[in-house]
Amino acid sequence: MSEIPVALPLLRKLERFEKEAGMLSWVASVDHKQIGILYMVTALIFFIAGGVEALLMRTQLMFPENRFLNPSAYNQIFTMHGTTMIFLVVVPVLLGLMVYLVPLMIGARDVAFPRLNALGYWLYALGGCLLYFSFFAHDAPAAGWFAYPPLSEKPYSNLQGMDFWALSLLVIGAGTVMTGLNVIATVAAMRVQGMSLRHLPLFAWMSLINSFLIVGAMPALNAALVMLLIDRQLRGNFFKPGAGGSPIFWQHVFWNFGHPEVYIMVLPAFGVISEVIPVFSRKVIYGYAVVAGSTVAIALLSFGVWAHHMFAVGMGHFLDLVFSASSMLIAVPTGIKIFNWIATMWGGAIRFTTAMWFAVAFLVMFTIGGLSGVMFAIVPIDWQLTDTYFVVAHMHYVLFGGTAFAVFAGLYYWFPKFSGRVLSESLGKWHFWLTFLGFNLTFMVQHNLGVLGMPRRVFTYPNIHDWNVLNFISTMGAYLLGISVLVFLTNVIRTVRNGRIAGNDPWDAWTLEWATTSPPPVHNFDYVPPVRSARPLWDLKHPDDPDWRRGRKVQPNVR
Amino acid sequence: MPVSSILQAHSKLDQPIVHLTVVVLVIMAAILALVTVLVVFASIRYRYRAGLAEPPQNFGNRNLELTWTILPLLLLGSIFVLTVITMADSDPPKTAANGDDPPADLVIVAHQFWWEIRYPGAGFVTANEVHLPAGRQMLVRLEAADVIHDFWVPELTRKEDMIPGKPNELWLLADHPGVYLGTCAEFCGNEHAWMRIRVIAQTPDEFAKWEREQAQQPPSPADATAQRGEQLFRTMSCANCHAISGVSSERVGPDLTHLASRETLAAGRLKNDPVNLEAWLHDPNNFKPESNMPNANLKPDDLSAMVAYLETLR
Numbered sequence: 010m011s012e013i014p015v016a017l018p019l020l021r022k023l024e025r026f027e028k029e030a031g032m033l034s035w036v037a038s039v040d041h042k043q044i045g046i047l048y049m050v051t052a053l054i055f056f057i058a059g060g061v062e063a064l065l066m067r068t069q070l071m072f073p074e075n076r077f078l079n080p081s082a083y084n085q086i087f088t089m090h091g092t093t094m095i096f097l098v099v100v101p102v103l104l105g106l107m108v109y110l111v112p113l114m115i116g117a118r119d120v121a122f123p124r125l126n127a128l129g130y131w132l133y134a135l136g137g138c139l140l141y142f143s144f145f146a147h148d149a150p151a152a153g154w155f156a157y158p159p160l161s162e163k164p165y166s167n168l169q170g171m172d173f174w175a176l177s178l179l180v181i182g183a184g185t186v187m188t189g190l191n192v193i194a195t196v197a198a199m200r201v202q203g204m205s206l207r208h209l210p211l212f213a214w215m216s217l218i219n220s221f222l223i224v225g226a227m228p229a230l231n232a233a234l235v236m237l238l239i240d241r242q243l244r245g246n247f248f249k250p251g252a253g254g255s256p257i258f259w260q261h262v263f264w265n266f267g268h269p270e271v272y273i274m275v276l277p278a279f280g281v282i283s284e285v286i287p288v289f290s291r292k293v294i295y296g297y298a299v300v301a302g303s304t305v306a307i308a309l310l311s312f313g314v315w316a317h318h319m320f321a322v323g324m325g326h327f328l329d330l331v332f333s334a335s336s337m338l339i340a341v342p343t344g345i346k347i348f349n350w351i352a353t354m355w356g357g358a359i360r361f362t363t364a365m366w367f368a369v370a371f372l373v374m375f376t377i378g379g380l381s382g383v384m385f386a387i388v389p390i391d392w393q394l395t396d397t398y399f400v401v402a403h404m405h406y407v408l409f410g411g412t413a414f415a416v417f418a419g420l421y422y423w424f425p426k427f428s429g430r431v432l433s434e435s436l437g438k439w440h441f442w443l444t445f446l447g448f449n450l451t452f453m454v455q456h457n458l459g460v461l462g463m464p465r466r467v468f469t470y471p472n473i474h475d476w477n478v479l480n481f482i483s484t485m486g487a488y489l490l491g492i493s494v495l496v497f498l499t500n501v502i503r504t505v506r507n508g509r510i511a512g513n514d515p516w517d518a519w520t521l522e523w524a525t526t527s528p529p530p531v532h533n534f535d536y537v538p539p540v541r542s543a544r545p546l547w548d549l550k551h552p553d554d555p556d557w558r559r560g561r562k563v564q565p566n567v568r
Numbered sequence: 569m570p571v572s573s574i575l576q577a578h579s580k581l582d583q584p585i586v587h588l589t590v591v592v593l594v595i596m597a598a599i600l601a602l603v604t605v606l607v608v609f610a611s612i613r614y615r616y617r618a619g620l621a622e623p624p625q626n627f628g629n630r631n632l633e634l635t636w637t638i639l640p641l642l643l644l645g646s647i648f649v650l651t652v653i654t655m656a657d658s659d660p661p662k663t664a665a666n667g668d669d670p671p672a673d674l675v676i677v678a679h680q681f682w683w684e685i686r687y688p689g690a691g692f693v694t695a696n697e698v699h700l701p702a703g704r705q706m707l708v709r710l711e712a713a714d715v716i717h718d719f720w721v722p723e724l725t726r727k728e729d730m731i732p733g734k735p736n737e738l739w740l741l742a743d744h745p746g747v748y749l750g751t752c753a754e755f756c757g758n759e760h761a762w763m764r765i766r767v768i769a770q771t772p773d774e775f776a777k778w779e780r781e782q783a784q785q786p787p788s789p790a791d792a793t794a795q796r797g798e799q800l801f802r803t804m805s806c807a808n809c810h811a812i813s814g815v816s817s818e819r820v821g822p823d824l825t826h827l828a829s830r831e832t833l834a835a836g837r838l839k840n841d842p843v844n845l846e847a848w849l850h851d852p853n854n855f856k857p858e859s860n861m862p863n864a865n866l867k868p869d870d871l872s873a874m875v876a877y878l879e880t881l882r
Contacts, residue, residue, distance in 0.1 A: 013688060080758040080858050107710035124697070153755050159732060160715040160757060165680075250733025256716060257734065296628035304651040319730045321718060321753070323736040326655055331649055336645040345605060348636040353629075354610040358620045361611075369611055376603045380596040387647060389594060389654045390586045396718060397752040462572040462722045464753045467761035471836075475571050559627065 031409040037122035044130050045109025046427060049420075051134050052102035058141070059093035060494060062086045067451075067487035068482050074218045075471040083468035085170070089140075091154030092174065095274065096181050099412055104129075104188050105279040107216040109427070111192055113522035113529060114210045116201025116537040121194035125187050132184030143173035150174035153466060155263060156237070158248035158256045163241050172241060175234045182227045182234070189223030192216055201521070203540035204404055210520045210543060211294060214301045215280030218308045219273055225312065226269035233262040254331065257322060264315035272311045274408060276304060278415035278453045280348060282368050285418045286316035286350050288518045289365040292355030296349045297543060303342035310339040320391040329388045336386035343379055346371060362516075363437030367418035370445055374410025378403055381456070396466075399459025399565055405452045417444070417497075424504070427512030432508065433449045436500040443493035450486025519544035572722045572749045579724045581705075585658040588650055595643070619830040645835045659726055662707060664735045672709035672737065674698065678730040678752065681759035681859050682822050682835040692783045693811070695822035696835045698767045701775040702745045712786030715757060721750030721767050729754055741768035747831075763835030781785040782826055782882075786813040789880045797877025800870055805862070812881065823859065825880045834861070846875045 035043055059218040062260065065086050069078040078086070121127050142148045148168035153163040163172050172369055196209070196217045209217070237259070239245035246252040248259045287294045294300060301401075316324065316332040350372060359365065381403035385391045417440075425431045458479050463470060470476055524546055525534050538545050542556035575590065578581040596766040614623075663669050672762060676698070678685040685694050699708050710719055719738065720727035730740045742748060752763035789795050798815065801807055806814035813825040822835075830840050837855050838844040847854070849871060853859040866874060 011616050086759065090851075114658060119806065134651070157716055157755070160755070165715055170784050183667060250731075255733070269623060291616075291622050291623045294629055295626060296633050299628065321727050322731070323728055323734075326659070329655070330652060334648060337648060340644065341640050344640050345633065345637055349628075349633070351610060352601070352626075352632070354607075354614060356623055356626060357610075357614045358616040358623050359611060360616045369607060372607050373600075373604050376600055380600055383644070383647075384592060384596065387588070387651050387660055389651065389726065390589050392659075393722060394588065395782040396720075396755075458573050462749075462751070464720070464751050464760075469761050469765070472569050517845055549683050554625075557623075559625075568759070 034531050038045055038120075039127045041108045041120045041123065041126055042427075042529065042531075042533075044126050045105045045107075046134070046312055047130055048101050048105025048108065048384070050106060051130075051137065052098050055093050055137055056102075057494070059090050059098055060491060062093065064487055064491055066090065067484040070470070071084070071467060071484040072481070073477050074160045074469055078468065078469045079278045081151060084153075084466075085149040087466060088150050088153050088174075092140065092150070094408070095154060095270070096178060097133075097140070099274045099408060100185060100270075102416055103135055103183070103219070103274070103412075106212075106281070106423070107192055107219070107277060108188065109321060110522060111195055111213050112199065113426075113525070113533055114213045115196065115199060115204055115518050116521050116534065116540065117195065117199035118533050120191050120248075121198055122191050125191050128190035129184040129191065132187070133181050134180075136181035136184065139180060140177035143170050146170075146173065153266070156259075158237065158240070158254075158259050159250065161237065162249060174237065175238050175241075177233055179238075181230045184290075185223055186227045189220040189227070192220040193224070196220075200542035201537050201540055203545075207298075208540055208543045208545075209301075209462045210282035211297070211300055212277070212280035212520075215276045215283070215304055218304050219276040219280075222269050222273050222276065222308050222311065224271065226266045228266075229262055230266035230270075233259060233266065236262075239562065245308040257319075258320065260319055264318045265312075267318065268315040269311045270306075271407070272307055274412055276307070278371075278412040278419075279304065280538075281415045281419035281422075282350060282371055283346075284518075284520065285364050285368040285422050286353050288422070288516050289360045289362055290354045290370070291359040291360070292353055293544065293547075294349070295352035295355075298344055300349050303345045306342040307339060307375055310335060310342075314339055317386055317391065320388050321395050324389075332387050333388050337383060340379060340383045340386070347376055347379075362421065363432070363434055364421035364442055366438070366441045367414045367421065370441070371411060371414040371418065374406055374414055374448070378406030380409055381406065394459055396464055397459035398455040398465055400454045401465050402455035402459060404560075405455075409452070410450055414444075414454070417441075422516065423522075424501075424527070426513045426527050427509070428505055428512055429505050430508030431511045432504045433500050436496060436503070440493055440496045440500060443489060443496060447486050447489030447491075447493050451483050452486070454482050454486075458483075497508050514546070517550075519547040521545055570749070574722045575833060576723050578746065578748060579743055581658050581660075581725050581739055581741050582723060584654045585726065588654045588849050591650065592647065595647070614881060627651045634707070660739060662739070670707060673706040675711065676719060676730070677710045677711045677713055678719070678756075678763075679713045679753075679821075680715065680757050681763040681856070683763075684819065684823065687775055687779065687782070690779050690783050692813070692825070693819070693823045694766060694826065694830075695824075696828050696832065698740075698765065698773060699778050700740065700742060700767065700769055702742050702769040703774070705739055708738045708740045710738055716754050717752045717756050717763070718754035719750070719765070720753040721765065722749050723748050724750075724767060727753050729869070740767070742767060745769050745771055747773075749836075751821065751836075759856050762835060762837045762859070764832075766831065766836060769859070781829070786812070786825060786881045791876070792877040793873050794880050797873035797875070800866075800874055801877060804864060806837040808865065824881060825859070827882050828846050828879050834859075842875055842879055845878060849874060 035265045069075050069083055108120060108126055146169050146505055149169035150172040152166050159165055196213060236247040240247050246254040248254045248256050250256060283294055283300055314332060314336045317336040320329050420435055421432050461475055463476055524538050538549055542548055544556050548555035575586055577586040627694040647703055658758055677689060681695050685698055708731045710728055712732045718727050724742055725740055728736050731814040749765040752760060789798055809818055809821035811817050811819050811823045822861045832847055833840045833844055834856055838848060852863055
């Protein structure tokens with residue numbers, strides 16, 4: 010597609026760095042792009058591990074009273090699946106996108122603290138290995154990713170699995186906070202001249218807000234983990250009933266981290282969607298300020314909704330209602346975004362690339378997860394549905410139908426920038442449709458299972474006709490989803506070997522990362538184009554109709 | 569086995585929740601339909617066709633954006649009002665208007681992987697099956713002996729956690745006689761899946777009869793095999809965990825005083841009949857692997873003696 014016009018007002022010429030080669034260049038790298046790719050590749054490896062765990066669970070649940078896995082094996086696997094997907098896949102893959110893309114989007118040479126960036130990644134990688142090492146110590150953690158005491162305490166989880174769990178999350182959490190601080194500092198201090206916060210691309214906006222969430226929320230988890238370790242290793246009494254401790258205390262601290270964590274896992278995905286939908290609709294984002302501002306609202310509210318995970322605890326009606334109201338409120342800024350994205354498509358000239366297919370599917374899939382989420386804010390409905398398969402369905406519509414679909418959209422969109430080659434569109438379409446079908450088969454029916462009274466976290470279930478049928482369908486969907494991941498891997502490997510060469514700007518896009526080579530040089534830019542709006546490359550390509558001349562003027566009656 | 573759907577109420581306490589759930593499901597379905605129609609319509613109507621120029625750039629419209637902020641707020645506001653009303657209807661206060669704390673009619677203590685059920689008024693203990701008179705609202709005290717569990721019988725009332733060191737209270741009511749299935753809803757360890765419970769609502773007369781029978785000590789076994797079974801129960805490790813009124817008093821495992829009168833074995837794992845009881849005692853691990861019930865390695869004739877004894881506990 011079109012190339013950037015050459016005759017530019019050159020702001021400054023940047024110094025060139027020589028690139029080192031070989032494996033050492035990856036291990037010793039402080040380059041944000043290499044670290045970003047390390048994050049994403051490591052997350053992909055753990056995604057395969059977590060996916061295999063999911064398939065083992067679904068195989069066990071394919072038939073009632075199945076004997077494929079015994080209970081303790083099943084409990085270890087579901088604990089590892091949850092912990093892996095949250096801490097080793099979703100958060101890191103988003104961090105990878107953030108540290109790769111944010112410096113490029115703001116015209117910087119690197120993040121603010123490149124060495125801290127490397128430390129953050131390596132803590133994550135080593136923490137992940139520490140968690141998986143528990144399998145070789147013959148006892149993976151088995152108290153669920155939420156690790157409620159007293160079950161996670163010594164008398165009930167006697168072996169070392171829980172200790173591996175707490176220590177590895179502590180290590181990973183420390184690394185995540187470092188990266189969060191780094192992104193904040195980068196956006197605050199490294200923006201190229203002209204890039205005011207009003208001109209920040211929305212992905213960078215969401216990354217910035219996300220980093221504040223990380224810095225605010227992770228310490229609560231780390232504190233909880235330290236207390237749990239003190240209970241387990243030093244015979245402390247933070248969470249032990251009968252010795253002055255309280256198991257409910259853990260739940261408050263854990264969810265005080267845990268609910269912001271949900272938004273940590275979804276805000277960068279919103280950022281991806283806010284980049285992909287405009288470019289392939291060929292239209293500027295509808296309501297830039299509202300999309301960014303509603304994200305700030307989500308971030309603030311997210312610290313005041315945690316106890317909606319605890320309506321069954323018996324906190325009393327007043328407290329239940331306070332958290333019910335705040336949880337309903339947080340649905341509003343989320344809903345706003347859905348409509349703004351649809352309005353961005355409205356009147357566009359939509360190109361249905363694989364990235365756009367995933368983004369459009371995201372809109373509907375995430376809406377399903379959001380709406381079922383509102384149901385959990387309604388206390389009496391939560392009293393019935395919490396801890397059932399309805400929650401499993403809800404949360405996968407948010408994290409898979411939402412985040413994973415957005416991440417796939419982002420990977421198809423930015424892969425050309427990462428690798429210099431465009432992912433195959435024909436394999437991409439196969440990947441999309443298999444994912445879409447497999448995902449909905451797996452999780453749609455789990456709503457019904459929850460309504461029909463099937464509790465979650467069970468290694469087997471009684472022979473009940475409706476449960477048998479729905480579980481069988483769900484398992485078949487999971488296998489389909491497994492195949493879709495194989496198609497994606499094939500696409501990535503084939504593209505890296507001999508995919509179509511991308512060029513600088515294969516999608517005719519508008520943000521700064523497309524104003525450099527694919528992949529970018531170590532120093533990112535030889536020249537940074539002038540920035541006078543949120544779409545500097547649009548301004549370059551349309552000198553007669555630049556955004557900065559228009560500001561946020563509304564064109565009346567656009568079709 | 570029948571399912572217990574959350575969309576079916578068999579209790580005046582659960583009815584308001586079912587109504588609210590249906591209303592909310594309809595609202596959510598309508599919103600989902602709206603979003604889906606908009607997305608599909610935009611995808612088809614505004615898809616790129618060859619030769620199409622860059623479309624006009626629309627930066628937003630404050631009034632439209634305000635509309636899709638305020639409408640959801642109003643909708644959620646009304647749902648919140650319904651929430652407040654439904655909570656009051658389905659979960660009435662447990663303390664009387666004058667501030668008195670009435671004593672519980674029923675105490676349920678959750679253990680790793682079974683339910684201890686105490687009737688403080690009549691003074692007996694049973695396990696895994698709650699009997700109550702239909703139409704009478706019972707105040708239930710929920711406790712836990714080890715880890716957190718959750719009492720959930722979907723067709724009768726809300727679920728509520730059972731937390732060690734922090735007792736909860738719950739109203740339990742069945743409008744009509746019947747059997748209502750439930751389960752532990754909070755992950756509690758290896759055999760969480762087989763920690764099932766059933767509530768058996770009876771006519772007041774039947775319930776009174778049941779209560780009288782349960783309060784009595786079972787008669788001493790008459791035939792020799794069963795007598796030998798009782799001896800085995802006392803001398804082997806069984807009595808270290810299981811209480812049988814007049815025989816043993818430990819409460820680590822379920823009370824077996826009137827075991828033979830129950831519908832199921834091992835917290836809903838098996839239908840209670842002599843064949844299943846023998847299979848269960850022969851190898852508990854086969855049915856509830858990794859539960860706390862050990863295999864007593866009974867010799868075949870000891871096994872039948874034990875079954876003969878336990879079958880006398882009507």
